[in-house]
Amino acid sequence: MKLPYSWLQELIPQLPPVNTLEPVFAQLGLPLEGIDPAPAPPAGVLLVSVSEAAAIPGTQLTKLTLDTGPHGQKTIASGAPNAVGLPAGTMLALVVPGTRLGDTEYGVRSLQGVESWGMAASAKELGIGESSAGLLLFPAGTAPVGTPLADVWPADSVLDIEITPNRADALSVLGVARDLAAFLKLELKEPSQGLAASGQGQIEVTLPPRAVTLERDPSKKLRFGSDHFSARTVSGVHNGPAPVELQRRLTLAGMRSIDLIVDSSNYVMLELGQPTALYDRRDVTNDRILVSFGLRQGENVKDLMGGEHQVGPEDLLILDGRERGVMSVADAFQTAQTPQTDGGVLGIAGIMGGDHGHVRADTSEVVIESAHFDPVLLRRTATRLGLKTDAVYRYERGVDPMLSPRGANRVAELLVRYGGGTAEAGLTTVGTPELPADIQVTGEQVRGLLGMHIDTGEMVDILTHLGAQVKQDGDTLSVTPPTWRVDMVVWQDLAEEVARLHGYAELPETLPTFSPHPDNHGAGVVSAARRSLKGALAGLGAQEVVTYTFTSDPEAEQARSEAPSVKLQNPLTAERTGLRTALYPSLLKATQNRPKGERALLFEIGRIFPASGEAEKLGLLLRGPLAPSTHQAGVAGSFAAFKGLLESLAAGQGAGLEIRQLRGADVPPALHPGIAGAVVWNGQEVGWLGALHPEIAQGYGLKGDTYLLEVSLPLPAAEWAFSDPSRAPAAWRDLAVIAPQSVSYGEVAALLRKEVGPQLESLEPFDVYVGEQIPEGQRSVAVRLTFRGEKTLSDSEVDPVMERLIGAVRAAGWAIREK
Amino acid sequence: MQEQALQEIAATADVEALQQVKTKYVGKSGLVTRELGSLGKLPPEERKARGAEINAVRAALDAALTEREGVLKRAALDARLASEAIDVTLPGLQLPAGGLHPITRVYDDLIGIFTRLGYDTVEGPEVEDEHHNFEALNVPWYHPARDLQDTFWLEDGRLLRTHTSPMQIRYMVDHTPPLKIVARGKVYRYEATDATHEAMFHQLEGLVVGDGIKMSDLKGTVAEMARGLFGARAKVRFQPSYYPFTEPGADFAVWWENPRGESKWLELGGCGMVHPNVFRAVDDLREAAGKERIYEGKTGFAFGLGPERIAMLKYGIPDIRYFYANDPKVIGQFRGALG
Known part of the structure; x- marks a missing residue:
């Protein structure tokens, strides 16, 4: 939120200099995103008075005749929409000839036959605001003609305050000033309480019933719609430009100045934190306001900006008091009747005013809603309609919740003081917050x-400094939070x-002990195991x-991974519409x-998902040597090199590793159908490894072989126990098994292991041969078996085992290659 | 004969030739050996003198043989070594070095600190439900604090966790206080990507719950972490802030005496005392799961921070997208002892 320093200083006269405030705000939990200098308008920009505004025939331009004071009467031609029909006496900011703004030096030139003496400027052109939509205009009598604008629009600093969602109270000058005053122990000068009211106002207001349940949240909370609503009328308001100081403050706070009526509402919101809605009383039919839920699903409401919104039974509306099928829409809600709202929607409550009811150039009777x-x-x-006002x-x-009457009275005060209006004495206030x-x-x-x-x-x-009422009884405090601190709930x-x-x-x-x-x-444990891996x-x-x-x-x-x-409901880009189902596509991309x-x-x-x-998952990829x-x-x-990495990994982790040949439908789609294996880690199948399918490789533009592994984590651990190694010498035997080429080494080895039992210390293949002496379609795998027992194994112990092995090999339909 | 033999020994070119000379003179049937054998034919009075004479010759020859053998062996070794010489300046047969990702390195630093302080490291799902990610953390669906964390919603109504905090809830539901954990992992925000924003990044979150856990314990813990990360002279600054799941809440900054540049306050993360509504939500979940309500009246603290931000500040990484581009020239630098 942006606030001018001078506005805060008005509420805290002893506020320290702006350049000392950053640590103060930080300590309050209202950190400053910046302190921006707000320079005064340049010299050479004068407040001048309009004597006459006349359209230049055949153009969009307006000829303004100006009383410039020291420079006498001058004319300019302006294309600004708000120059049209300017009442005499209105003051504007004139850049006099010879003044430089940025790279431009303004002079006297002729436009459509009108001598244009300098330029009537917008806030943006003067570098004092963002608005370039029209000329800066001020009420008649703002200052003597010819006064430099800088005299009434002094330099300032703008504090850009970061306000966390809990600190609703700090979304106003008053709220920030309260915190600063309490922290710095300085006196707080409250802004005006507004125009005092007496008695009941003329506007009759009906609030909706308290108990309404939302579909989304059926049992948890009862919603109240509105629990406090004030309305007051002001008549005879001359709408026009707001006073220069209001405009300056709104502009520095980042808002656009529109006219006195709109600006008064915005000013009070910034000053007190109370939003208000101002209606043209001609539209508040029968001087009645009905706060109601939208009853007809899909009711079309046009807002004051021209937007159209479909509202329904959970949207709170402000309705005028025209006769409807049902007297009270609120009653209708409870009796489940369906009245026609038939238009008359003054606004979507607390969010945006309607096209019906909204203040226009000729509005003079104003109804102020402060609720x-x-x-x-x-x-x-607001979320559903996308209206974040x-x-x-x-x-x-x-x-x-207690601010409603004050908000209405403060707006009334501004309209009376600056718009020449007359406020009614009474104020309507309904509801009990x-x-x-x-x-x-x-x-x-x-x-x-x-x-x-x-x-x-x-x-x-x-x-107490923060506005709470505290009753102390020894060490026990009973605290009534200030009404503006809705965030104070628990101790x-x-x-x-x-x-x-x-x-x-x-x-x-200190440290917890x-x-x-x-x-x-x-x-x-899982985290530590992952780190070790x-x-x-x-x-x-x-x-x-x-x-x-x-x-x-x-x-x-x-990548041929699972779709x-x-x-995502709301993807950011077309490449990110869902969550990955495998790791290897990520590795391929990398x-x-x-x-x-x-x-x-x-x-x-x-x-993966x-x-x-x-x-x-763990994914591993090897490309190149x-x-x-x-x-x-x-x-x-x-x-082999890739598998060797996995073997080293398993050995280092003390895990048993086995790779089973995958064939046919068992081969993951990512892999080469002939180079694919299941990874069995400590006896459990955990994933696969193999060569990337050449078609996928081609699709990714990857030439040469790519090897992939993907296994589930955590990897299964095996029970570990120390065993004293046998010191007895080993016995060796070599055996060559001839089997069809479709039989994997793993299958041969598994059979041999099973037959030998615990005396087999290791089994290593040393030759794989296809060719002469081996039948077509078969191959010979020669293995060395190492036997070790508790004691030295004699031939008479090993030979019968070998006989058994050979028998088992033959029983499996394979042969032994004789020497 | 001695002269002759010594000359022959000296003339040998290799160990083999020397062996032949040795055999010729002092072998079983060598000249000297035979001389000794013929002593018996001499008269006893000559035998002794002659014996001494031959033994002297033999001793001289043995000494010469041994010496020559040493010389020849050394020469042979020298020749072999010379022939085996390698130009060691040529490159080796290298298995190129692997390495850990910088995010892992930063996690290592952080988790190392907390492990020393007695914390366990835990994980949880990245696809979360709204209850664990928001509701149980005191962020009901209608709360404006939801706007602080733009969320990737999934078609099935779940979401990608926006912070590591749901793991607090899951952990407390399953465990009994007092407890000390850090939770780590990827988090997601619905955010357009630029040099400092990513739709995916990492967090580390700490949670301590027990009896009488104080906010000063939180500050001391964060200070301990700061010193572990940024050296013994690091200091911690707390400022009030707002996280719906904490009360009181704070942001913390660390004063870093940067050896390579400007020393400054680094805004590193958020923290606070666990909000009583969070404990209530945990007890509700426990109750629904048939467990005892045990969190009421406990106090605790939580803190969270981002490894990417730490790495960017500490190592001067200019762009958060570097972490996921996996350019070997970038991530390959994070090896060895990082300063």
């Missing part, structure tokens, strides 16, 4: 929560206020990558991003 609305209802409507921004965070309950707290609770010593007496001072909220005003800087530094409850034991992979030469979790249907199709089933042909050995540990549910060639040959990146 408190349900934050939840309004937020819901300054008013609803405040309502959804929480406006002081439910105020937050008192909060009980002890000084000891606060000290205990903060770990900081603060006297209970100081707590009372702090809370911890009070502890924060005490700490905030006492100063967070005073908090000591306890031993966690035993059921927390082992909570970090990462270290081992990096040690094997793999580079860790972290990639995006997002994917799209085309990407999944290109994403977890999809590889693809590298210079063409560059070697890559990458791994990632991350989550297939239809079967969220899971953590395992060890690159230099002046000597390197080690090519073969399947």
Whole structure:
């Protein structure tokens, strides 16, 4: 929120200089995003008075005859829409000839036959505001003609304050000033209470019934619609430009000045935090206002900006008092009748005024609405309609529910003072706001929560300075929060206020001292295992990558991974419409991003989101050589090299590893159908490895072989126990098995292992042969079996085992290759 | 004979030739050996003198043989070593080094600090439900605080977690206080990407719950972390802030005496005392799961921060997108001891 320093200073006359305020705001939890200098308009810009405004025939231009004071009578031609028909006496900002603004020096020129003496300027042209929509205009008599604009529009500083959603109270000058005054212990000068009212007003207001349930939240909360509503009328208002100081403050706060009536409403919102809506009384039929839920689903409401909105039974509307099928729409809601609203919608409550009822150039009778609305209802409507106005921004965070009458009276005061209007004496106020309950707290609770010593007496001072009413009984406080602090609900909220005003800087530094409850034991095991795995992979030469979790249907199709089933409702880009179902496409993409042909050995540990549910995976990719060639040959990146990495990893982790040949339909679509295996880790199948399918490789523009692994985490651990190694010598036997080529080594080895039993220490293949002496379609696999027992094994012990093995091989339909 | 033999020994070119000379003179049937064998034919009075004479010759020859053998062996070794010489300035057969991602490195630093302080590290799902991500954390659906965290909603009504805080809820539902954990992982925000914003990034979140846990414990813990990350002279500054799941809430900044540049306050994260509504929501979930309500009356603190931001500040990484582009020239730098 942007606020001019001078406005704050008006409320706190002893406010320290602006350049000392940054740490103050930070300590209050209202950090400044910046302090922006707001320069005065340049010299050479004078306030002059319009004597006559006449259209220049055949053009869009207006000829303005001006009384410039010292320079006498001058004319200019202006194309600004708000120059048309300007009443005599209106003052404007004139850039006199010879003045430079930026790169432009203004002079005297002739436009459509009119001598144009300088330029009538917009706020933007003068560098004092954002609005370029029209000329800066001021009421007659703002200052003597010829007065430099800078005399009434002085330089200032704008504080850009970051306000967290809990601090609704700080969304106004008064709110910020209250906090500053309490913290700095300075006197706060309250802004005007507005024009005092006596008696009931002329506008009759009906509020909706209190209990309304929202579909979304059927049992939790009852919504109240509006619990406090004030209305007051002002007649005989001469609408026109707002006074210069109102305009200046609104402009510096980042708002656009429109006219006195609109500006008065905005000014009060900035000053007090109370949004108001101002209606043309001619549209408030029968001087009655009905606050009602939109009853007809899909009722079309036109707002004052020309937008059209479909409203329904959960949107709160402000209706005029025309005769409807049902006398009270509120009653109709409870009796489930369906009255026709038949137009007459003055506004969408607390969000935006309607086209019907809105203030126009000829408005002189004004109805001021200043109300408190349900934050939840309004937020819901505003979100659904996409209408985030300054008013609803405040309502959804929480406006002081007691502020309604003051808001109406303050707007009335401005309209009377600056618009020459006459306010009615009475003020209509209906509803009884439910105020937050008192909060009980002890000084000891606060000290205990903060770990900081603060006297209970100081707590009372702090809370009182903030506007709370505090009853102290020894160490016990009974606190009535100020009505504007809707965020004070539980005693911890009070502890924060005490700490905030006492100063967070005073908090000591201690450490918790306890031993966690035993059921927390082992909570970090998975994390530690993952970290160990990462270290081992990096040690094997793999580079860790972290990639995006997002994917799209085309990407999944290109990688032949499962199509994403977890999809985003609101994707940011077409490449990110869902969540990945496998890791390898991410690794392929990371590889693809590298210079063409560059070697890559990458791994990632991350989550995937297939239809079967969220899971953590390890992915590994090798492209190019395992060890690159230099002046000597390197080690090519073969399947064996890739599998060797996995074998080293398993060995280092103390895990048993087995790769089972995958064939046919069991081969993952990503893989080459002949180079694919299931990874069995400590006896459990955890994933797959193999060569990337050449068609996918081609699609990704990856030449040469790419090897992939994808396994589920956490990897299953095996029971570990120490065993004393046997010192007895080993016995060796070699055996060559001839089997069809479709039989994998793994199958042969599994049979041999099973037959030998525990005496087999190792089984290593040393020759794989296809060719002469081996029947067509078969191959010979020669293995060395190492036997070791508790004691030295004699031939008479090993030979029968070999006989058994040979028998089993033959029984399996395979043969033994004789020497 | 001695002269002759010594000359022959000296003339040998290799160990083999030396062996032949040795055999010729002192072998089983060598000249000297035979001389000794013929001593018995001499008269006893000559035998002793002659014996001594031959033994002297033999000793001299043995010494010469041993010496020559040493010389020849050394020469042979020298020749072999010379022939084996390698130009060690040529490159090795390298298995190119692997490495960890910078985010992992920063997590390592952080988790290392908290492990020393007795915390366990936990994880949780990235696809969350609205209840765990918002409602249970005191952010009801109608609360404007929802605007602070733009959310990726999923078609099935779930969402991508916007922070690591839902893991607080999940952990407390399953465990008994007192407890000390850090939770880590990816989080997501519905945000257009630029140099400082990403739709996906990481967080580390700490949670301590027990009896009589104080805000000063929070500040001391954050200070301990700050010193672990930025050195013994790091200081911590707390300023009031708002997180719906904390009360009181704070933002914390760390004073970094930067050895390579300007020392400054770094805004690193948010923290606060766990809001009683969060404990209530946890107890509600426990009750629904048939467990005892045990969190009422407990106090605790939580804090959260982003590894990307720490890495960017500490190592001068200019753009958050660098972390996920996986350019080997970028991520390959984060090896060894990082300053």
